[in-house]
Amino acid sequence: MKTMKTVLFAVLMVPMLALADKIAVVDPMQAIIETEEVKSRNATLESSLEADSQRLRKLRDDITKVEERLQRDGMTMSSEERNRLTDERETKGFEFQSLQQSLQRRVNSDRQALIEQMEPKVLKAIEEISNEMGLDMVISAQAVVFVKPDLDITAQVTQRINRMK
Template identity: 40%
Template sequence: MRKLISVAVMSVMALACFPAMAEMKIAVLDYQMALLESDDAKKYSADAEKKFGTQLQRLRNLEAEAKRLQERMQRDGEKLSQTELEKLELEFRQKAREFQTQSKELNESKAAADREMLDSLKPKLDKAVENVLNSGNYDLVIDRSAVVDVKPEFDITRQVIERLNR
């Protein structure tokens, strides 16, 4: 009997919560998409491509040279003298080392530039998010990565991007 009364009381309490939940205003925000789709991020991406383009091209050239050397060693290795083969192997190792060094430098430079851009853009993005949240009077905002599926009317990401681009 006590069990039945407990279940009845819990059911009534659960039903009483539904009207309050029905009035809750919920939104979903893809913070990363808002950041990457902003005009500032797109401009940064184009600028970074120009800034790091020559280094990237040098890396591609080094990679092509190393592949060419490796293919030559595999193709002509038996025909070459020991001295020529050692010379090719040394040249290949030098290209590979140079590739690794330049690749590491490029990655570090790009990561530093990315961090700098994020540091400058984050306050603007936070302000845009705050403005959209305040104007929409939302009770709960959930990160898009935590949601399996959402109806478009609950996703405020585009609103945040538009606010950020103003």
């Protein structure tokens, strides 16, 4: 009986093993991130945000200086001066928070637009590569616990997208 189960198991596994050669994995986000188009666009975005980033750093430094002064000299300064510095800290804090949120929205918006723009290219590249390689299935790398490196087509997808213009 035990031998019969082993033979049955082996017979049922043969088709699964045959399919294993026709499966690959891809990390779509990694493929997108590594493309020349995305690298260029990220550099452009970074440079366009540089002035606001500098403003954020300056605000953070100003807030820190005001807080340090309040802590260091707060007991000896007049209540009027302490109130003025407290108001300044709050005003700069609100400005910092507002600017930070604005920058984050711009980055998120750009990232979302980029993903929407790149998605058809990724799907086309995956389809072309899977047809060329005779793949039956391409699985997202996030859904796989382990895969042999030779079954990962992420780099090939990136190269294919780079050739698309």
